[in-house]
Amino acid sequence: MPSKRPSSTYDINIKVDLIKKAMFQSDDIKTRTLYIQEMQCICIYLDSMVDKSSFEKNVFDPILHFFNSEHLKKIHKSDIFHRISSIIQSAEIKTEQKTQDIVQSLRHGNLILLIPGEKKAIIIPVPNTQNRTIAEPENEKIIKGSRDGFTEDLNTNVFLLQKRNKHENLVTKNFTVGRKAQTEARLLYIEDLVDHEVLKEIVSRLRNIKANKIQSSGELEEQIEDNSYTVFPQVLSTERPDRAQAYLSEGKIVLILDENPQVLVLPVTFFSFYQSPDDYNNRWFVGTFFRIIRLVSFIIAIILPSLYISVVSFHTEILPLGLLYALRVQTEFVPLTPFFEAITMQVVLELLKEASIRLPSPIAQTIGVVGGLVIGTAVVEAGLVSNVMIVVIALTAIASFVAPVNQMGTGVRLLAFPFMILSNTFGFLGLTASFTLLIIHLCKLKSFDRPYFYPLSPLDINGIKDSFVRSKK
Amino acid sequence: MSAAEPITKSQLFLLLIQVQIGFGILYLPNTLQQTAKSDGWISIILAGCTVQLVIVLYWLLLRRFPSLSYFELTKKILGAHLGYIFNVIIYIYLILTSTYILIASSKLVKNVLLTFSPHWAIGFLLLAVCIYLCSSNLQIIVRVFTILSVSIMFVILLSFLSFSLPIEVMNLTPVGSSGMSNIIKGLKESLLALYGFEIILFLYSSARHKGKTFLKVITFSNIFVVAITVYLTVIAFVILNPAMINQLKLPIVYMFRPLHFTMIDRIDLIFLPLWSIPVVMSIVVYIYFASHWKTTAPKKNNYFVYINGAIVYVLFLLASKSDQSFELYAKYLNSISYVVIFMIPFILLLFSYILKKKEHPS
């Protein structure tokens, strides 16, 4: 033999070098050599991504135990590969040949076992699963109902849904989205209920995503939604499995992106954003009452400031005596026109909200007090803004926060601005015109080729029964 | 996909009543006071019967060509060249009518709501809303109309409030005192208020239910519109006395003015913006059909919508300058509307029977 080293060992060392090179010699790569029947095999793994105790127990122990047992006959070299595959205690074992793929799987927390003389590498998943426990989502609280929430782990999320669907034909489809950095995604639907036309459309949209990398469900939403020129979300994102489940059983499709606790529900209608899983835990007329209150809150949040503007600066005739005098006194020394008053106060409100939202809660409370109480009273006492305007803006803000899904509330507050502009120019006519524009806009909107404003347009009396009203089942 | 979705019965009904109910009703008691006086409601009912007759004739014509749009139908019956001329006339009519509605509504708004705002601004606002809707497909338009019909219901509810004013039923009696000739004169005026039914001609091909059901729906919508018109006119006559109606430009709007409640005064200020929405939205239907006389790609049709919108706006600016130009405009429109609403369909009907042209069931 010309060389001391067998060619096969030489092979795997090259392979290891190749892999390391592809990973830019990252120090995180660890190798470990083990001898199987005097053959030098090499394991490669990313130190941070694997669960060491798991691979000791499930991979090394069985292999060493098996090959070191004394009564073992010498196994033929070519057989070793298969033998190893069968003794490792792991759910799924893959083999890869290309360096690129190997690197990719390395990054996903796999252990790579290279055996001399074998072109393919054995890939054993031993991921380091440091998962958050399942907890109730902070921003979607309910009073009555289940207390679990989605986590960052894809499989946990699927599990949460699957567990709720033991009796239905829940189908899961795997996708990867993003051209470069591929993120795993799962599409879930109930076979018997789903609208297959919509399913086809969604699949084709998922396949056609052009973005290089998609990491958050928000980005994914932007890539697949119908119309980006609107404040209305066309995809509902939720962290609540019970809500997702409710939509699944309505024939909607759920899209879960890896590392995202927000799960996307599609196609949705406008009214989905004003429903809460609570509704079904309450008596039906209580549920109905709350649904109607929420829809009214939508209208209040949009039109209240503009209604005030148009009444005060255009149609004071419409006010009865007492109210007119009260308003007249309030506005006596206010230097701003109602329109600018409203705009300023809306902006102040948004500032307060933005300032307090990301702060730790004790500080946020302080901001709330300082902002809400101190600024509020001071601004009125300084005669910059009228009392009534503060009431109007506060009511608007509260009404916009009523929406059970946060995305909608923010959109609604934005929408109030064009309303205010038009009413400031045309009074009631501007108000009705902008409301008509809103209705037209909602009718034109589509969520995955399904009408967004559904039970109202196209009108479906039976549909109304379950969106406006929470009817008895 | 959804573009080809046909119009259902209820959608057709709601669309028709909104196109047919216009600003005309608001002036109607005043114009009727000049002729039929307290018997105006008889004139309206007679006008309704006339409309019914005409829509039956329309139906007879349309039934023979269930899948052709009206613009194709003229060509089919009269041949390409003559049909083209007719189509141009119809096109002009559609554009002129939308301009007319726009002018009238903007005048109305200026009269009651916004005295100092210039016409160009009011007109632009109203037209912009219309064009925004118009640049979609018929299905969307119909859906929007379905929702907006709530505003008509709301207006009818508002009208119940006016019963709290003193009512003088004797203003209506004795029935028939103004004589047949005056009632007939009033019929002509009332007919103008009921215009809008000609849109049936364009709707047949996209309706889901054709044949007898279609006739039933359009008859019901006509009855509904006539009933609303009679109802509003009668309350105007009962609440305001004849001498007052004679003085008032917009009796039906004025009727809401003396109403006051603990939380709200001046119901007329709410009534008018609510009323103006369905009125102005009927422009959408006219511009839509004016822009879709050739079935081409939807993108291209949107382009036509914008162009037609621009034309309407320019015409609007020209005619809204003074009352005289508006009256002149109304006169021209009146004569062309006779041609389009009555003559052309009759000619078509006649020819289709004489030449025995009929769409072959495919």
Added chain:
Amino acid sequence: MKKFTIVVSCIFILLSMTGCWDQTNLNKKRIINGISFDIDEQNPENIQGAVRELNLRGSGGGQFDLSDEIIEADGVSVSKINNELVNKISGDMDISKAFLVLVGEDLAKQESISSLFEPIVRSKQGYLTSKVAITKGKASEILSLQISKSPIAFYILNLFENAEKETHIPKANTFTLWSEVVDKEKDAMIPYIQKSDLNRVELLGTALFKNDYYTGEVLSIDQTSLALFMQGKIEKPPVMKITNDNEKTDEFSVFVEKVKQKSDLTVDKSSGKVQLTIKVDLYGRLQSLAGSPKKVTNQELDKKASTFLTENAKEVTEIIKEAQSDILAIQKQLNSKYPDFLKNHEWEKVYKEIEITPDVNMHIQSSSNLK
């Protein structure tokens, strides 16, 4: 295309933002709460108008001070007065809530009422539900009264609203007045007030109109109630006092709870004689009965009340006939029943000779708590 639309709408929004054509500033508005019209004493041709302007001033803590001032102007016509007032008031004069219009009786006799109200009715803002009244003496005297801190207009408004509820005066506002004045087939009646000795305002009854002018005749409050019953109108149960001229002890009063009115108009074609019978049935319960323990039956009281009220009603009809004031809308009834009759006969003559027979029947249904 999309860009183009966006650009066009942006331009439009900018243009309209700079416009805001109809916008008015609430804090510059001077709210008028009462208007009065009188004859100018120096120059009888002129009308003297006065407005009461409410000056509100917040004094902090949700409290506000009222300072109510009166501003006067005169001119040949109402629009002239308006122009003058505009120059006398600091800020925009806002008449959209002027809920009281007082007309001095001298002016009302002389000047047609429709010319006074025409600008209000025509304008976009004019308040049609404002209360109207004729004043004994000068109207501006009443409008300039200062009763404690509350503006006089509110005082009168409350006075009227209460009286309307009690069916003591008709529900009259600018709209009804205008409608009745314009309507040739019916005449108006509106409240008549005076300044009493103690600088208060007192309701005297209703002033009768003939067409456009005040006739000078006044119905007292009791008579007004009767006249309203004859029109079939009733609000909250009013109290009718039945007195007997001979015996004071026979006095009693009744809550009237329900009114049924039926009028029957007949025309004798040959003689041209018009007869109107108005049958009024009043249903009520006893409020008080003088001469305590009840010895009489309800029927007897009914009878007494009926004759008493019928007589009073006759007086009312005499007064309105004398005033030539057609508040019962007889002309309207005539026209609706006999459309050709007035073509051959002159209304004024017909009205002079018309025979009105009121027939008031009282039905006492309960005697309340006491037997």
